[in-house]
Amino acid sequence: MHAIVHDWREAGLSEADQALCDYAEKLTLRQTEVGAEDLEVLRGHGFDDRAIHDATQVIGYFNYITRVADGLGVEPETFVRPWGLRGLRGSVHQPDKMADFRPRKVGASAKMAEHGRPNLRQGIV
Numbered sequence: 001m002h003a004i005v006h007d008w009r010e011a012g013l014s015e016a017d018q019a020l021c022d023y024a025e026k027l028t029l030r031q032t033e034v035g036a037e038d039l040e041v042l043r044g045h046g047f048d049d050r051a052i053h054d055a056t057q058v059i060g061y062f063n064y065i066t067r068v069a070d071g072l073g074v075e076p077e078t079f080v081r082p083w084g085l086r087g088l089r090g091s092v093h094q095p096d097k098m099a100d101f102r103p104r105k106v107g108a109s110a111k112m113a114e115h116g117r118p119n120l121r122q123g124i125v
Contacts, residue, residue: 004021008021009021015045016045016046016047019041019042019044019045019047020042020045020047020055022041023038023041023042023055023059024055024059026038027056027059027060027063028059028063039052042055
């Protein structure tokens with residue numbers, strides 16, 4: 001797990017897991033660039049709409065909670081070792097690499113199909 005956090009590109013992941021990590025990174029750092037083509041890449045690696053929806057929710061939640069904690073100056077728990085930071089000191093975040101955080105006009109939740117099941121083929125932007 002530490003190898004993935006340290007550098008997922010060098011962690012020996014399957015192509016599907018690499019595609020998911022690439023999507024997570026893009027959604028985190030360049031969310032305004034995410035589009036239908038990114039979802040098609042995930043589908044090409046075997047992810048269905050439910051899996052893409054769930055992954056997007058988890059990625060979004062972690063981005064949200066991290067920003068809340070950073071914004072409020074919450075310090076990390078002292079009993080939790082930092083992940084993937086071998087030799088690095090200070091914050092695990094790199095604000096200079098973070099994308100602008102403007103909210104999207106229409107989110108994936110606005111595109112839910114009947115019965116609450118996601119239909120991401122309708123698009124997310």
